[in-house]
Amino acid sequence: MLIANALLADGTKRHIDVAGGRIAALLPASASLPARDDILDVAGGLLLPPLVDGHIHLDKTLLGLPWIPNQAAGNRVADRIEAERKVRAARTVPEAETGSNLVRQVVASGTLHMRSHVDIDNQLGLRNLHEVLKIRERFQGLVTIEIVAFPQSGILRSPGTAELLDAAVAEGADLVGGLDPVGIDGDLDGHLDAVFGIAEQRGVGVDIHLHDGGDGGIAQLLAIAERTIATGLAGRVAVSHAFALGSVDAEKAARTAGVLAKAGVAIMSHGPGGAPIPPLALLHQHGVKVFGGSDNIRDAWSPFGNGDMLERAMMIGYRANFRHDHELQFAFEMVTDAAARVLGIEAYGIAVGAAADFVIVDAGSVAEAVATRPRRKLVIKSGRVVAKDGVFVA
Amino acid sequence: MLIANALLADGTKRHIDVAGGRIAALLPASASLPARDDILDVAGGLLLPPLVDGHIHLDKTLLGLPWIPNQAAGNRVADRIEAERKVRAARTVPEAETGSNLVRQVVASGTLHMRSHVDIDNQLGLRNLHEVLKIRERFQGLVTIEIVAFPQSGILRSPGTAELLDAAVAEGADLVGGLDPVGIDGDLDGHLDAVFGIAEQRGVGVDIHLHDGGDGGIAQLLAIAERTIATGLAGRVAVSHAFALGSVDAEKAARTAGVLAKAGVAIMSHGPGGAPIPPLALLHQHGVKVFGGSDNIRDAWSPFGNGDMLERAMMIGYRANFRHDHELQFAFEMVTDAAARVLGIEAYGIAVGAAADFVIVDAGSVAEAVATRPRRKLVIKSGRVVAKDGVFVA
Numbered sequence: 058m059l060i061a062n063a064l065l066a067d068g069t070k071r072h073i074d075v076a077g078g079r080i081a082a083l084l085p086a087s088a089s090l091p092a093r094d095d096i097l098d099v100a101g102g103l104l105l106p107p108l109v110d111g112h113i114h115l116d117k118t119l120l121g122l123p124w125i126p127n128q129a130a131g132n133r134v135a136d137r138i139e140a141e142r143k144v145r146a147a148r149t150v151p152e153a154e155t156g157s158n159l160v161r162q163v164v165a166s167g168t169l170h171m172r173s174h175v176d177i178d179n180q181l182g183l184r185n186l187h188e189v190l191k192i193r194e195r196f197q198g199l200v201t202i203e204i205v206a207f208p209q210s211g212i213l214r215s216p217g218t219a220e221l222l223d224a225a226v227a228e229g230a231d232l233v234g235g236l237d238p239v240g241i242d243g244d245l246d247g248h249l250d251a252v253f254g255i256a257e258q259r260g261v262g263v264d265i266h267l268h269d270g271g272d273g274g275i276a277q278l279l280a281i282a283e284r285t286i287a288t289g290l291a292g293r294v295a296v297s298h299a300f301a302l303g304s305v306d307a308e309k310a311a312r313t314a315g316v317l318a319k320a321g322v323a324i325m326s327h328g329p330g331g332a333p334i335p336p337l338a339l340l341h342q343h344g345v346k347v348f349g350g351s352d353n354i355r356d357a358w359s360p361f362g363n364g365d366m367l368e369r370a371m372m373i374g375y376r377a378n379f380r381h382d383h384e385l386q387f388a389f390e391m392v393t394d395a396a397a398r399v400l401g402i403e404a405y406g407i408a409v410g411a412a413a414d415f416v417i418v419d420a421g422s423v424a425e426a427v428a429t430r431p432r433r434k435l436v437i438k439s440g441r442v443v444a445k446d447g448v449f450v451a
Numbered sequence: 452m453l454i455a456n457a458l459l460a461d462g463t464k465r466h467i468d469v470a471g472g473r474i475a476a477l478l479p480a481s482a483s484l485p486a487r488d489d490i491l492d493v494a495g496g497l498l499l500p501p502l503v504d505g506h507i508h509l510d511k512t513l514l515g516l517p518w519i520p521n522q523a524a525g526n527r528v529a530d531r532i533e534a535e536r537k538v539r540a541a542r543t544v545p546e547a548e549t550g551s552n553l554v555r556q557v558v559a560s561g562t563l564h565m566r567s568h569v570d571i572d573n574q575l576g577l578r579n580l581h582e583v584l585k586i587r588e589r590f591q592g593l594v595t596i597e598i599v600a601f602p603q604s605g606i607l608r609s610p611g612t613a614e615l616l617d618a619a620v621a622e623g624a625d626l627v628g629g630l631d632p633v634g635i636d637g638d639l640d641g642h643l644d645a646v647f648g649i650a651e652q653r654g655v656g657v658d659i660h661l662h663d664g665g666d667g668g669i670a671q672l673l674a675i676a677e678r679t680i681a682t683g684l685a686g687r688v689a690v691s692h693a694f695a696l697g698s699v700d701a702e703k704a705a706r707t708a709g710v711l712a713k714a715g716v717a718i719m720s721h722g723p724g725g726a727p728i729p730p731l732a733l734l735h736q737h738g739v740k741v742f743g744g745s746d747n748i749r750d751a752w753s754p755f756g757n758g759d760m761l762e763r764a765m766m767i768g769y770r771a772n773f774r775h776d777h778e779l780q781f782a783f784e785m786v787t788d789a790a791a792r793v794l795g796i797e798a799y800g801i802a803v804g805a806a807a808d809f810v811i812v813d814a815g816s817v818a819e820a821v822a823t824r825p826r827r828k829l830v831i832k833s834g835r836v837v838a839k840d841g842v843f844v845a
Contacts, residue, residue, distance in 0.1 A: 126775065
């Protein structure tokens with residue numbers, strides 16, 4: 058396959074020679090096209106690397122089911138956990154099916170790599186893990202699905218969960234998760250003992266949901282950084298949301314950023330709507346890896362979301378008050394290169410030797426693509442078209 | 452024309468008989484269809500009233516031009532005013548053309564009524580007003596365009612502007628606007644003297660942009676309420692943005708809401724990304740009319756926005772932390788009924804005698820339509836299809 062006349066993010070126009078599912082050569086578009094019958098002329102379309110969703114919940118989505126109204130009794134995380142239990146109990150379609158609906162939808166929007174948190178608690182056991190493992194199996198070769206064993210009901214307040222998290226890693230989860238050590242479990246050390254204990258013993262990374270705001274949230278971030286250093290897990294730990302960084306003054310946020318950077322703790326943001334957004338540019342300036350994710354997509358937590366990571370980059374940019382092209386590019390990097398690095402995706406990007414995975418859109422630049430979120434003309438995986446004009450065809 | 456098998460927002464299914472551009476009858480969908488050759492079967496599609504954009508800038512958009520990067524030197528309103536002057540000076544395509552591009556795009560997304568602010572200052576004079584009057588003329592009979600004479604560069608700091616605002620009303624503007632009396636003009640009374648003086652003398656309404664936050668912004672809201680009562684303009688005054696209401700505590704916001712409700716001052720919010728959102732539910736509970744608008748759409752102020760008011764309702768809901776169906780319905784009302792009332796749109800809504808203006812989408816409820824923002828299958832104006840599958844065909 059030879060993709061002709063692609064506009065790259067750096068503004069150059071190239072022909073891209075693909076062989077064995079990899080980029081074999083990046084030729085200047087001025088080069089004359091060889092006589093081949095496998096040329097795909099994209100006519101100046103913007104060719105991007107595949108989108109990466111650094112935070113999705115494949116087991117939670119209700120996508121494809123008739124509309125289910127939100128049932129949370131209040132606005133606390135604990136209220137939403139309760140509401141989800143009811144929705145889960147009333148489910149008749151297994152998570153592997155709704156999650157597969159979501160995978161097809163996100164592939165159609167250009168996502169080929171994702172990190173999925175998977176609920177584990179003492180009611181669910183490893184049920185949802187088994188469902189998401191089925192999804193991973195089903196879409197093997199098309200999408201990368203990294204799995205976080207996520208204690209959605211807490212660890213200490215849901216006795217037996219620590220053992221289940223450990224078992225989940227043994228059965229295929231790639232990372233161990235956590236959830237508001239203070240806000241949910243009320244025991245910072247107890248929670249982190251469990252999470253980092255499993256991570257250290259099993260040799261896996263960590264990704265902790267932290268909604269707790271203010272100074273209390275900052276204290277938990279600092280404790281996570283300390284544990285990361287103590288366990289030698291630098292570069293393999295992330296905190297998702299970290300609203301606290303957006304709810305304290307810039308000086309405190311900067312000090313915390315310095316600690317996180319040194320410890321090798323990355324921060325995931327989805328551009329929250331009703332909570333403070335961490336100061337992304339400041340974090341980046343201090344050396345913290347920041348990456349993007351969808352979070353909830355039409356589930357018991359939120360009616361919003363569709364898994365489109367270009368739209369997510371727009372949301373992140375909108376919430377971060379980004380307006381300049383370099384800022385929109387930064388939001389784009391959060392859902393491409395930065396997320397790929399956090400997930401450890403190999404051979405990622407537009408370079409000779411990298412995987413021949415592409416998203417092609419009508420836009421003159423990355424900034425324009427983020428702002429306008431055009432329909433994906435083509436999504437290509439290993440040199441094969443897997444979605445066309447926003448429709449999954451793999 | 453008879454629209455068959457429409458799902459209404461109240462959950463009922465109806466046939467809608469249209470005659471003379473009005474709704475002649477709302478028949479139960481169980482009624483047998485007459486033998487007519489003008490039946491449009493929408494097969495259970497959700498039929499909504501047309502969307503209303505309570506705050507658009509038809510003269511600012513750069514829609515249809517090649518991408519122009521944001522050039523503001525900083526993040527203050529004053530920086531953006533300066534940046535816009537440069538973009539404006541470099542323009543080669545008149546505002547009537549880019550604004551018409553935007554009108555076609557918003558009609559395709561179901562908007563048939565809008566309030567456009569139009570920049571007026573002592574450099575521009577009435578140039579932009581004349582451009583937007585051309586747009587209004589061009590799309591007469593298709594869309595309602597209410598015009599606000601908007602002092603984008605301030606009134607006192609741009610000498611001669613007060614006279615121009617007055618002249619603008621004489622030439623066809625429907626309301627007089629204002630802009631941060633303290634933050635931009637540094638003279639609360641001087642600014643409001645000019646705005647309310649023109650409004651009172653010309654018998655027109657008022658819509659003031661207020662970005663100023665905190666207690667300073669609240670003081671300006673209270674002053675606007677006082678002026679509204681003093682000039683007998685209750686019900687004809689709006690404040691756009693009013694970020695201050697989202698930046699003070701709930702008690703102060705509630706007290707201010709009580710004053711605004713009593714004075715008949717409405718609040719417009721676009722669900723701001725980088726500024727605090729006013730507490731919409733609290734305002735509504737206190738009797739304040741709250742309505743929605745797009746604000747900037749791909750212009751010198753913002754790279755974001757596309758004029759889709761279903762997407763705007765989603766943004767408002769996302770920022771307001773709305774998750775329940777009744778909350779999503781409230782966001783929808785902000786961009787339909789509530790905005791129509793503020794704009795004084797006659798014969799609006801789905802009722803016998805109302806205009807036969809409809810938007811039809813694939814969704815099972817208003818809440819689902821807001822969350823998923825499906826492509827508009829049909830947009831109908833006075834019983835005539837004006838957009839189909841997201842494409843303008845009028």
